[in-house]
Every structure is written in structure tokens, then in C-alpha cells.
Amino acid sequence: MIQGASISLFVCVVEEGSFSAAARVLGVAPSSVARQIQQLESALGARLFQRTTRKQSLSEAGELYYRHAKRAAEELDAARSGIARMTGAPAGVLTVTVEPDLAVALISPLLPEFLRGHPEVKVKLLFSSPIADLVEGRIDLAIRMGQLKDSSLVARKLFDSHSQLYASPAYLKAQGTPAHPSDLAGHQCLSFRTSAGPSFWRFDTPDGPCDVPVSGPVQANGLAFLKALAVSGCGVVMMPEWAVREQLDNGSLVPLLAEFVSLPAGTPVSAVYAERRQLEPKTRAFVDFLTARLPKS
Incomplete structure (x- = not known):
């Protein structure tokens, strides 16, 4: 008999x-996955994958089986989620989309505690x-910066990024320290940019x-890349405080113009x-955990 776990x-x-x-993804050894696939192929009496030393692809039988197995796996996930909601026990695969910079700086240090x-x-x-x-990507949760634009989604603020x-x-030491935002015109500025056009930094002044x-x-759309350039002495960078805590602690970066608040x-x-009537326990547990662990500002 083919078990639901083998299908999933x-x-x-x-x-x-x-x-x-x-x-x-499943937290098991590759040899265990290979063994279970071999058992599944034996039970079906057909080879599901075509394997070479360089790549792996579905066989014709595998293509057919996948179309049906996908629907079965979704039904099994729905059943497990329904039971989890009944029992209130967080369980299952929690799919989260997050920008790499946020994941490395904020999620990665906390994830082991959540999993334990x-x-x-x-x-x-x-x-x-x-x-x-x-919805289309069957994603349980997104961690996003900025105001929510899609009214069909629900946002729970974790903290404010400054x-x-x-x-x-x-x-x-080589270029001097700016005393006023206007002094930045004479400095090499490393800009976070996602589109073409001139760059402006906005400040609140008297x-x-x-x-x-x-x-x-340099202009780039990656905070980690720009931070590395700044540490190496390539210029001045503007970025969230949470992204540079390690560098501030070890002295490889120092703050500038602290008396002028950057806007927003x-x-x-x-x-x-x-938007759902009731969050699945696994999603609610993770959101509650992040709310409790992340700094509020």
C-alpha cells in the first residue's frame, strides 16, 4: 500500500x-529520500525518474503520476491543516517569502529557537x-518592508525600520566627515536603487x-552588497540600523549625521x-514568535 507520506x-x-x-526541506538524509522513492517505484512497478550522473528528470510515468500525486498531496495537506486547526497544534510546512537581507539579519538568528x-x-x-x-504561490506568510498596497492581504506590523x-x-579619515546633509554632494554615496534615475536622500533638518x-x-538593490562596499571604504551608505548591528559593534562602520533624521x-x-477567517496554528505561532522576539524599533 502506498502511504500518503510517500506521495507528499x-x-x-x-x-x-x-x-x-x-x-x-524535509529535514531528512538524502539517502532516506532515495530509499523511499525506490520503494514507491517498486510499489507502482514503474520508474518515476530518469537519472544520469548530471541531472534528474521525470519519466513519462513520473509525469503522469505527478499530475495525480500533486492533487492528492494538496488534499492531504488540507486535511492535516484542518486537524491542526481542530487541535490547535502548530504542524506542517510553513512557507515564508522574505527578502534575503531581512532573512539573514533578522530571521536566521531566531529560527533555531522557533524550531526547537x-x-x-x-x-x-x-x-x-x-x-x-x-495565494497563487501557496505561501503562508510574507515578511515585507513598506506600506501594504494589496487590500486582500492582512498585515501585522512587527517593528519600524529606521x-x-x-x-x-x-x-x-581619507575623505573627511560630513557635518550637514548638504556636504554629501562631495562624498561617494552608495545608493540602494531598484529603478533607474537620479538618487535623492531625504532628511529632516531645522x-x-x-x-x-x-x-x-555604485548603485545596487542589495543591502548586504552595499554594506560590504561601505566596510571596505568605498563610500557612505544609508541603510537600516538592524542591517549593520554587527559592524557597529566591531567598529567597521560608524554612524554619520545622527542629529538629522532620514525620511521617512x-x-x-x-x-x-x-485574509482568512482563522490563521493556521503554524502561521499564527510564527507571527506571534516574531512579534515577541523582534525589537519594536
Whole structure:
């Protein structure tokens, strides 16, 4: 008899692309995945995968079986989720989409504690665009920065993100320390950009909001990349305080113009999920955990 777990494992292997990738998601050894697939093939009397030393692909029988197994796995997940809601026990695979910078700085340090407290939950992180479709992608939760635009989603604010200017001591020694936002015109500024066009940094000054045009050798849409450049002395960077805590502690970056608040003064970081009458216990448990552990500002 073919067990539901074998069907779910087969679907996971197909969607993850390999035995080893599925093993990482499921938290088991690759040899265990291979053994269960072999048992499934024996039970079906057909080879599901075509394997070579370089790649793995579905056989014709595997394609047919996947179409039916996918629906069966979804029904099994729905049944497990329904039972979990009845019992109130967090369980199952929690799929979360989050930007890589947020994942590394904020989620990664906390995840081991969450998993220890909820051993029946497995977390699948997707480092994808913040506009990923949660319903179509069957994603339980997104961690996003900025205001919520999709009215069909629900956002629970985790904390406010505050940005500031930073530079390395070596850069400041060579180029001098700006005393006013207007001084940035004479500095190499490393800009976070997701679209083309001129860059402006906005500050709150005694004379009101001030837009400062900035330029420099690099524009990028990755905080970790820009932070590494700033540490190496390439220029001044503006980024959230949570992204540079380690560098502030070890002195590789120092804050600049702290008396001038960068605008917007606070950007919400929220847990976002599709509107439902009742959150699944695994999702609610993770949101409650993040709310309790993350700093509020």
C-alpha cells in the first residue's frame, strides 16, 4: 500500500528539483529520500525518474503520476491543516517569502529557537520578490518592508525600520566627515536603487525636509552588497540600523549625521498573509514568535 507520506515526498522531490534539495526541506538524509522513492517505484512497478550522473528528470510515468500525486498531496495537506486547526497544534510546512537581507539579519538568528519550540513545524523560506502572489504561490506568510498596497492581504506590523548614514573609519579619515546633509554632494554615496534615475536622500533638518541629490560609484538593490562596499571604504551608505548591528559593534562602520533624521522616519516591517477567517496554528505561532522576539524599533 502506498502511504500518503510517500506521495507528499515524491511531490516535494519534483518541486524542489532533486533528492538532496527535498531532503533539506524535509529535514531528512538524502539517502532516506532515495530509499523511499525506490520503494514507491517498486510499489507502482514503474520508474518515476530518469537519472544520469548530471541531472534528474521525470519519466513519462513520473509525469503522469505527478499530475495525480500533486492533487492528492494538496488534499492531504488540507486535511492535516484542518486537524491542526481542530487541535490547535502548530504542524506542517510553513512557507515564508522574505527578502534575503531581512532573512539573514533578522530571521536566521531566531529560527533555531522557533524550531526547537515547535518540532512539528518545518519552515520553507523563499528568497523572492516582495510582490510574490501569496495565494497563487501557496505561501503562508510574507515578511515585507513598506506600506501594504494589496487590500486582500492582512498585515501585522512587527517593528519600524529606521535608516541612517554609515561609513568606515578609513573612508572618513581619507575623505573627511560630513557635518550637514548638504556636504554629501562631495562624498561617494552608495545608493540602494531598484529603478533607474537620479538618487535623492531625504532628511529632516531645522529648516524642514531636505532632499539631497547623491552620487557615487555604485548603485545596487542589495543591502548586504552595499554594506560590504561601505566596510571596505568605498563610500557612505544609508541603510537600516538592524542591517549593520554587527559592524557597529566591531567598529567597521560608524554612524554619520545622527542629529538629522532620514525620511521617512520609520518604515514598517510587517508579517503579511492572505485574509482568512482563522490563521493556521503554524502561521499564527510564527507571527506571534516574531512579534515577541523582534525589537519594536
